Amino acid sequence: MAGKLNKFETPSSASSDSDMELALELSEQVFIDEDDYTRAPASPTTVPNVRPYRPPSTGSNITKSPRARRVRTASMSQSTKRTAAESILHADRRTIYTAGRPPWYNCTGGQEVEPFLIGICGASASGKTTVAAKIIESLNIPWVTIVSMDSFYKVLNEKQHQAAQRNEYNFDHPDAFDMDLLVTVLQRLKEGKKVEVPIYNYVTHARESRTKTMYGANVIIFEGILAFYHADVVRMLDMKVFVDTDADIRLARRLRRDIVQRGRDLEGVLKQYMTYVKPAYQSYIAPCMAHADIIVPRGGENHVAIHLIVQHVHKQLQLRGFKVREKLAVAHIGQPLPDSLYVLKDTPQVQGLHTFIRNKDTSRDEFIFYSKRLMRLVIEFALSLLPYSEVDVDTPQGFNYKGRKCDVEKICGVSILRAGETMEQAICDVCKDIRIGKILIQTNQQTDEPELYYLRLPKDIKDYRVVLMDATVATGAAAIMAIRVLLDHDVPEHNISLVSLLMAEIGVHSIAYAFPQVKIVTSALDPEINEKFYVLPGIGNFGDRYFGTEPSYDE
Amino acid sequence: MELIDTDIRPWNAEDVREQFGDSLSLLPSNDNIKELQTILRDKNTTRSDFKFYADRLIRLVIEESLNNLPFTDCEVVTPTGALYKGLKYGAGNCGVSIVRSGEAMEQGLRDCCRSIRIGKILVESDTDTHEAHVVYAKFPEDIARRQVLLMYPIMSTGNTVKQAVNVLTQHGVKEERIILSNLFCTPAAVQAVVDYVPKMKILTSELHPVAPNHFGQKYFGTD
Numbered sequence: 001m002a003g004k005l006n007k008f009e010t011p012s013s014a015s016s017d018s019d020m021e022l023a024l025e026l027s028e029q030v031f032i033d034e035d036d037y038t039r040a041p042a043s044p045t046t047v048p049n050v051r052p053y054r055p056p057s058t059g060s061n062i063t064k065s066p067r068a069r070r071v072r073t074a075s076m077s078q079s080t081k082r083t084a085a086e087s088i089l090h091a092d093r094r095t096i097y098t099a100g101r102p103p104w105y106n107c108t109g110g111q112e113v114e115p116f117l118i119g120i121c122g123a124s125a126s127g128k129t130t131v132a133a134k135i136i137e138s139l140n141i142p143w144v145t146i147v148s149m150d151s152f153y154k155v156l157n158e159k160q161h162q163a164a165q166r167n168e169y170n171f172d173h174p175d176a177f178d179m180d181l182l183v184t185v186l187q188r189l190k191e192g193k194k195v196e197v198p199i200y201n202y203v204t205h206a207r208e209s210r211t212k213t214m215y216g217a218n219v220i221i222f223e224g225i226l227a228f229y230h231a232d233v234v235r236m237l238d239m240k241v242f243v244d245t246d247a248d249i250r251l252a253r254r255l256r257r258d259i260v261q262r263g264r265d266l267e268g269v270l271k272q273y274m275t276y277v278k279p280a281y282q283s284y285i286a287p288c289m290a291h292a293d294i295i296v297p298r299g300g301e302n303h304v305a306i307h308l309i310v311q312h313v314h315k316q317l318q319l320r321g322f323k324v325r326e327k328l329a330v331a332h333i334g335q336p337l338p339d340s341l342y343v344l345k346d347t348p349q350v351q352g353l354h355t356f357i358r359n360k361d362t363s364r365d366e367f368i369f370y371s372k373r374l375m376r377l378v379i380e381f382a383l384s385l386l387p388y389s390e391v392d393v394d395t396p397q398g399f400n401y402k403g404r405k406c407d408v409e410k411i412c413g414v415s416i417l418r419a420g421e422t423m424e425q426a427i428c429d430v431c432k433d434i435r436i437g438k439i440l441i442q443t444n445q446q447t448d449e450p451e452l453y454y455l456r457l458p459k460d461i462k463d464y465r466v467v468l469m470d471a472t473v474a475t476g477a478a479a480i481m482a483i484r485v486l487l488d489h490d491v492p493e494h495n496i497s498l499v500s501l502l503m504a505e506i507g508v509h510s511i512a513y514a515f516p517q518v519k520i521v522t523s524a525l526d527p528e529i530n531e532k533f534y535v536l537p538g539i540g541n542f543g544d545r546y547f548g549t550e551p552s553y554d555e
Numbered sequence: 556m557e558l559i560d561t562d563i564r565p566w567n568a569e570d571v572r573e574q575f576g577d578s579l580s581l582l583p584s585n586d587n588i589k590e591l592q593t594i595l596r597d598k599n600t601t602r603s604d605f606k607f608y609a610d611r612l613i614r615l616v617i618e619e620s621l622n623n624l625p626f627t628d629c630e631v632v633t634p635t636g637a638l639y640k641g642l643k644y645g646a647g648n649c650g651v652s653i654v655r656s657g658e659a660m661e662q663g664l665r666d667c668c669r670s671i672r673i674g675k676i677l678v679e680s681d682t683d684t685h686e687a688h689v690v691y692a693k694f695p696e697d698i699a700r701r702q703v704l705l706m707y708p709i710m711s712t713g714n715t716v717k718q719a720v721n722v723l724t725q726h727g728v729k730e731e732r733i734i735l736s737n738l739f740c741t742p743a744a745v746q747a748v749v750d751y752v753p754k755m756k757i758l759t760s761e762l763h764p765v766a767p768n769h770f771g772q773k774y775f776g777t778d
Contacts, residue, residue, distance in 0.1 A: 394598050
């Protein structure tokens with residue numbers, strides 16, 4: 001199983017390799033055609049298929065998504081329909097199409113749902129990774145991440161490194177792991193924050209300069225030989241699985257793996273097994289069994305056990321389901337408008353532009369032209385709200401001019417797909433060489449909840465002033481999700497501006513209530529939204545009108 | 556050049572009304588606009604930056620100038636079926652740029668009004684007497700019936716604009732139907748123009764005793 005999966009190795013659905021920028025997606029249905037099962041996903045996040053050498057004392061380090069098995073659909077609209085038809089929580093359906101990540105926060109912006117954290121502990125070569133892979137496969141839900149304890153090996157100094165070469169370094173002792181880092185990473189994942197997981201190089205016994213970025217997981221599987229060793233880790237785990245495989249089988253697997261696959265000699269392998277691996281099992285690993293909720297004998301072969309685990313996880317996830325948007329829509333009625341709202345001055349031109357783009361009979365050509373003009377004005381207005389300070393410049397006329405200069409060096413635009421993308425041109429036209437991030441949030445047609453599908457942001461986004469763009473804001477559900485994503489990436493709340501052409505009062509209230517420090521900038525404010533969460537009088541579906549994908553009226 | 560501090564006081568809307576009546580309006584300033592002006596004033600700004608930020612400021616001035624065009628109220632139905640009370644601009648406008656620096660503003664106007672007709676006036680100043688006279692003018696035929704957006708970014712004496720307005724009125728354009736779009740001008744120039752054509756509307760982004768006269772040369776790269 002492990003060998004077969006290696007061929008498909010890709011980042012798990014909620015994580016990615018991170019050379020230049022972080023990416024997160026489960027959008028294979030967008031990129032890959034129906035008949036594309038065997039090729040590695042063509043997503044931009046595919047990691048280089050290089051398997052580092054691993055110390056002989058641990059299990060195989062496979063981190064992967066269930067995507068290899070999933071049936072792919074060709075277009076996003078198609079997948080949306082199917083998502084609507086099939087809940088992601090139907091455990092027994094073999095084919096479940098990717099859905100987005102449902103909201104994980106409440107309408108105050110705080111965390112509502114923690115990811116479900118499954119710990120898998122077991123001796124080396126007991127089949128932990130196989131169990132993890134089978135759980136993912138049977139879970140059939142997106143946004144599952146595997147964290148391997150192997151990533152947290154300590155960096156070895158020169159002496160230790162040489163000892164490791166002679167099979168004299170104890171990789172099975174708790175001291176071999178950087179437990180503090182492990183606890184921090186798991187804690188942040190549990191809080192829904194973005195984490196950088198180190199990539200351990202088993203040749204140099206050091207961490208590579210690049211890291212693996214993980215974010216947005218719904219279910220996290222943490223596996224390792226000492227997964228239940230640290231009390232803080234045990235406390236965080238929602239479900240603890242111990243894989244108990246017979247010692248003879250484990251030794252046989254180790255021998256085969258180390259000798260056949262890695263070309264090591266029998267003496268060395270047995271020496272290491274007898275000196276470190278076996279004593280470590282007896283002293284540290286076996287006692288961990290007491291913490292386990294479920295003990296799985298025979299590892300990955302045990303279908304009944306895996307089925308039970310999967311059923312339990314599904315049940316837990318189902319119990320956590322809740323509705324953000326409905327709550328958003330009824331909260332804050334009749335409140336005064338927040339101080340963080342900035343509305344573009346209502347000049348005749350602005351009204352004239354609004355008249356064009358709101359009119360249902362406006363042709364697409366004019367709709368695009370006039371909405372672009374309005375976007376330019378809104379973006380210029382948003383920039384004027386940044387902090388500025390005085391500056392003196394010399395002029396060609398020979399006198400000193402007292403001017404202003406923006407204090408912000410690094411500005412980044414982030415658009416909420418699809419409608420927010422239309423504003424990218426406007427911000428690129430006014431800010432030279434600006435970086436643009438993207439977040440895809442779609443409304444689940446069945447639950448009407450926003451769901452996160454895709455995310456691509458500059459690596460060091462926390463250092464940027466972020467202009468978040470969406471063409472319209474109704475309930476604010478998508479904007480709140482996007483802001484929450486930015487906060488999870490450590491962008492300070494006061495460094496975010498949300499810029500829109502049109503907002504509904506209700507959405508403004510919700511956003512300002514959840515994130516009072518976010519600047520909310522718009523060219524117009526409408527009083528109401530209708531039962532379909534469209535703004536009234538509104539613009540209609542901005543994205544459809546701009547891109548020309550309105551449903552035809554004949555249907 | 557010696558400048559007295561009171562000369563470069565920031566002009567607010569009230570000062571402007573007191574001094575020049577309703578003729579002059581200032582682009583409502585904010586930090587962003589102030590930064591654009593600072594970059595254009597700075598002698599160390601590169602040409603590429605100069606053009607980029609000049610175009611941004613021009614766009615904002617043009618958008619603001621268009622507010623002075625006549626409009627009527629109207630109601631439209633939105634795709635959600637609701638009624639929106641908006642307004643509608645009339646047809647029959649045109650732009651006129653004063654060669655050469657005024658031409659820098661044509662693109663800004665085109666970006667806002669795609670198919671607007673644009674006329675041109677070439678005014679040359681006598682190097683000895685500093686007297687301006689019109690060398691060339693070409694307008695849409697029916698310019699007398701149109702609102703005219705006159706474009707000229709820098710005004711230090713107002714002589715050129717006075718000559719341009721002369722030509723327009725000779726072609727039958729009423730002076731109250733002319734709007735002058737301007738980026739930088741001196742109070743003296745405004746005074747001269749207002750005294751000459753009191754009914755013309757002027758919009759500028761900054762009133763300052765020293766105008767950045769290098770604008771045209773730097774924008775077109777002939778310095």
